[in-house]
Amino acid sequence: MTDTSETRSADSAAHEPQQSRLHRLMRYLPLIAPVLLWTVPCWLLLYAGQHWPLPVALGGTALFVLGLITMPLAMMRGHGRRQQDRAAIVGDTLLGAGWVLFTWSVLLGVLLRLTLTVTGVGDGQDRARIVTWATLGTAAVLLAWGYAEARRVPRVRRLDVQLPRLGAGLDGTRVVLITDTHYGPLDRARWSARVCETVNTLEADLVCHTGDIADGTAERRRAQAAPLGTVQATRARVYVTGNHEYYSEAQGWVDLMDELGWEPLRNSHLLLERGGDTLVVAGVDDVTAESSGLAGHRAHLAGALHGADPDHPVLLLAHQPKFVDRAAAGGVDLQLSGHTHGGQIWPFHHLVRIDQPAVAGLSRHGSRTLLYTSRGTGFWGPPFRVFAPSEITLLVLRSPQRPSTP
Known part of the structure; x- marks a missing residue:
């Protein structure tokens, strides 16, 4: 009989070269991606096949080269050690x-070139130029619309x-x-106030923020986050950390949210009671918390539910949808998450699906657990937001035991 441990060792050894090649490729991705992003278009x-006049070809090429050089440099200055907001705005917009x-x-x-060829429209050069102008026009329209969508106060999505x-x-x-308010280089203090005003019209019993409050420290983004202190709820306002808090002094954000009157659920829970029934409202740190090296921060579901009656239903706040596997194993009834932004700019959601079990909306996992993933x-x-609109979500919890309406 073959020793199982030897078989596993042999399998691991066989996979090591493949994994190391993948890791080497991932290291070069930040260099490869910008080149593809600008040289392909x-x-x-x-x-x-366009055969543009030389000045047009050279001028257009110069613009693409400028984008290729400026985008990564601006993003490094904006999101690196220097944290220059103007550079971040330029780099992010170019991205x-x-x-x-x-x-x-x-x-x-x-697709368009194939259609034009099949229908016999023009010659090769005509078709190529039609494609160019159609692409530039489509991109311009989508970017203008996407910018308006990103900057608007989100629509309210309601579901039972x-x-x-x-x-x-x-x-x-x-x-x-x-969730995923991402206060950042673009000052959105007025937007933040309007979002909170909208939340206050919904007469919530419980208001939840599932992380990624901002890009930057609490001290730096305090003015944009301050309107969160005006949010109203009849029972509680609760918050859990997202992965971006761990890029910018997470404890500072926990402390600020506490100062603004929100209860940070750091692997803990509270009870929401009404009419003789109880709902456990629990929260965990983001799954990246432990690798951040910040003492005491980690995602710990058992700790969050410690002391809770297992017969009571559980509403769990966890920033990333992929925590739902642990939630389902732990008997959670409903998990609320964000993180995905619904892909934010189509078709990026296809890449999000590689890492997350859900991109947006309500989904079932296991026999009991529901997951609601907000687009942020x-x-x-x-x-920009292209075919992935932002949202403020109102979930009305329903009991199968509720009396029928006469």
């Missing part, structure tokens, strides 16, 4: 514009969520979810 829009140009130059470069274990006394409990209230980095 440059080629498809200027040189793939979003480059992604949209890349996406639509590839899509239209294939039935929890089989929820007692009749808690039927109709109103839970408002905001703000935006990260590029000030």
Whole structure:
């Protein structure tokens, strides 16, 4: 009989070269991605059969080269040690514009050109130039619309969520979810105040913020976050950390939210009681907390539920949807998450799916656990949202035991 441990060792050894090659490739990704992002549309829009006059070709090429050089430099100055907000705005905007140009130059470069060829429209040069102008026009429209979508106060998304274990006394409990506000280089203090005003019209029993409050320290982004102190809830306002807090002194954000009247649920819970029934409202630190090296920070579901009656339904706040595997194993009834932004700029959601079990909306995991993934209230980095609108979410919890309406 073959020794199992030897077999596993042999399998591990066989996979090591493949893993090391993958790791080496990932190291070069920050260098490869910007090159692809700018050279692919440059080629498809200027040189793939268009035969533009030389000044047009050279001028267009110069613009793409400028984007290729400026974007990574600005992002390094904006998001690196220097934390220069103006540089971050330039770099993030170029990143979003480059992604949209890349996406639509590839899509239209294939689909539209094929359609024009099949229908016999023009010659090769005519078709190539139609594709170029169509791509530039589409990109311009999507970027203008996407900017407006990113900067607007999110629409309210309302849905009823039935929890089989929820007692009749808690039927109709109103839970408002905001997440991924990402206060950052663009000053959004007025936007923040308007978001909070909208939340206050929803008459929430419980208001939740599932992390990624900002990009930057609490001291630096305090003015943008300050309106969160005006949010109203009849029972509680609760908050858990997201991964971005761990890029910028997470404890400072925990302390500021506490100062603003929110209860940070750091692997802890509170009880929401009404009509003789109880709901456990629990929260965990983000899954990246432990690797941050910040003492006492980690995602610990057992700690969050310690002392809670296992017969009571559990509402869990966890920043990343992928925590739902642990939530399902722990018997959680409903997990609220953000993190994905719904992809933010289409079709980035396909890449998000590689890392997360859900991108947006309500999904079931295991026999009991529901997961609601918000597309987020703000935006990260590029000030655009394309086919991934932001949201303020109102979840009305429903009990199967509620009396029927006459």
